[in-house]
Amino acid sequence: xxxxxxxxxxxxxxxxxxxxxxxxxxxxxxxxxxxxxxxxxxxxxxxxxxxxxxxxxxxxxxxxxxxxxxxxxxxxxxxxxxxxxxxxxxxxxxxxxxxxxxxxxxxxxxxxxxxxxxxxxxxxxxxxxxxxxxxxxxxxxxxxxxxxxxxxxxxxxxxxxxxxxxxxxxxxxxxxxxxxxxxxxxxxxxxxxxxxxxxxxxxxxxxxxxxxxxxxxxxxxxxxxxxxxxxxxxxxxxxxxxxxxxxxxxxxxxxxxxxxxxxxxxxxxxxxxxxxxxxxxxxxxxxxxxxxxxxxxxxxxxxxxxxxxxxxxxxxxxxxxxxxxxxxxxx
Numbered sequence: 001x002x003x004x005x006x007x008x009x010x011x012x013x014x015x016x017x018x019x020x021x022x023x024x025x026x027x028x029x030x031x032x033x034x035x036x037x038x039x040x041x042x043x044x045x046x047x048x049x050x051x052x053x054x055x056x057x058x059x060x061x062x063x064x065x066x067x068x069x070x071x072x073x074x075x076x077x078x079x080x081x082x083x084x085x086x087x088x089x090x091x092x093x094x095x096x097x098x099x100x101x102x103x104x105x106x107x108x109x110x111x112x113x114x115x116x117x118x119x120x121x122x123x124x125x126x127x128x129x130x131x132x133x134x135x136x137x138x139x140x141x142x143x144x145x146x147x148x149x150x151x152x153x154x155x156x157x158x159x160x161x162x163x164x165x166x167x168x169x170x171x172x173x174x175x176x177x178x179x180x181x182x183x184x185x186x187x188x189x190x191x192x193x194x195x196x197x198x199x200x201x202x203x204x205x206x207x208x209x210x211x212x213x214x215x216x217x218x219x220x221x222x223x224x225x226x227x228x229x230x231x232x233x234x235x236x237x238x239x240x241x242x243x244x245x246x247x248x249x250x251x252x253x254x255x256x257x258x259x260x261x262x263x264x265x266x267x268x269x270x271x272x273x274x275x276x277x278x279x280x281x282x283x284x285x286x287x288x289x290x291x292x293x294x295x296x297x298x299x300x301x302x303x304x305x306x307x308x309x310x311x312x313x314x315x316x317x318x319x320x321x322x323x324x325x326x327x328x329x330x331x
Contacts, residue, residue: 008081008229010154011115011126016164018110023075023227025137027103028063035225036067039218040252043259044267045190052193056186063098065268066252067226072134072143073248074226075106079130080149083230084239085276086247087127090170092145092271096136097181103137111146112169113162115153124153126162129169145271146170170273175296175304175327178269182329187266187302191331194263199295199303199330206292210257213285213314219245222252245280250322254309257288262305264331269304272325280321284313293325305330 026032036042046053047064054060069092077083098104112129128151134143146169153160191198223233223246231238233246251274259265280286294306304327311322 008078010082011113011128011151012153012155012158012160014110014113014128016110016113020079020108021105023078023106025103025105026071026075026227028067028071028098028100030100032225033064033067033100036064036070036222039222039225040066040249041214041256042066042252043256044265045194046266052190056190058184059099061100062267063100063102065094066248066255068098068104068134068143070222070226070248070252071104072106072132073147074223074228075104075134076108076130076132076147077228077230079108079110079128080151081229081231082151083149083232084125084152085150087148087150087276089271089274090146091173091273092143093173093178094143094181094269095141097267098136098142102142104134104142106132106134108132112164112166113160114164114166115160115162116150124156124158125150126153126160127166129164129166173270173272173327178327179296179298179304181269187300187331190266191264191301194331196264197262198264198301199297199305200301202292202295202305204292204294208261208290210261210288210290213287214253214257216245216249216253216280216282216284216286219243219249219282222246222249242281245282245284247276247280247322250280250286250311251324253286254288254311254322254324258290258307258309258328261290262328262330266329266331268326268328270327272306272327274322274324276321277323278313278319278321280313281315284315286311286313286321302329302331304328
């Protein structure tokens with residue numbers, strides 16, 4: 001008798017309170033960082049310039065924030081191997097700023113479930129809200145956030161009764177807690193090297209159209225690199241309509257574009273939320289518009305700047321694909 005091996009759970013096999021911890025831990029190495037940079041175009045100065053990083057932070061090279069959340073999301077896909085869509089991320093907050101050499105471990109907990117209404121001609125699905133908590137080699141918190149995945153049912157006739165309110169899922173990030181993570185950093189030298197605009201020159205309501213787009217390439221390679229086992233990113237048969245690009249790939253390119261438009265962007269410390277508006281395909285070219293939503297001043301001219309990146313794809317059908325609201329440290 002032939003049985004399937006290595007498959008994750010379906011929606012009707014999940015229960016609130018389940019915790020999944022079996023994803024391999026991953027050490028953030030320079031080689032991993034270089035491969036990630038080649039795909040997403042990381043441009044943050046402290047992650048690229050070790051000498052400057054030591055002068056600013058007083059310690060070893062930082063890990064790029066996009067690499068960290070990509071690994072955490074990838075580790076969480078042991079629960080969402082059968083995912084058909086990822087609807088949102090909420091309340092992503094770093095608990096400390098990780099560095100190269102740290103080893104990340106992730107626990108994924110099911111916090112809410114809602115079965116979708118059956119639609120004629122479509123396979124039955126449900127929404128699983130997950131809390132992802134990532135720690136380092138010493139068990140210290142690094143990152144936590146919520147994500148919502150749409151999953152099929154193994155039994156098409158199953159009525160699970162799951163009706164949880166997903167609007168209540170997720171927490172609000174606290175800017176004051178994010179500011180503590182970078183207290184003591186000496187940012188004036190970085191500010192002088194990077195040029196503007198700086199936080200003092202930014203106002204809520206300003207918008208920037210980033211010059212130039214970025215093609216989406218090496219999509220399955222990024223998924224493999226970050227332990228992402230969601231079949232839709234690897235297996236052309238998983239969707240019946242070609243592979244889907246991992247959503248973090250679009251976020252990574254959006255961050256690279258934000259760093260081009262705002263050279264004083266030091267790092268990202270948290271997300272208010274992120275919604276995937278439409279699928280991204282390999283070969284699409286992504287373009288961003290960035291809005292300033294709020295500026296929280298920090299000592300020495302730095303600031304926490306609340307940004308919104310709205311990303312659209314050029315392709316056979318131009319479309320909006322991403323609405324990402326995040327908190328960046330600017331020097």
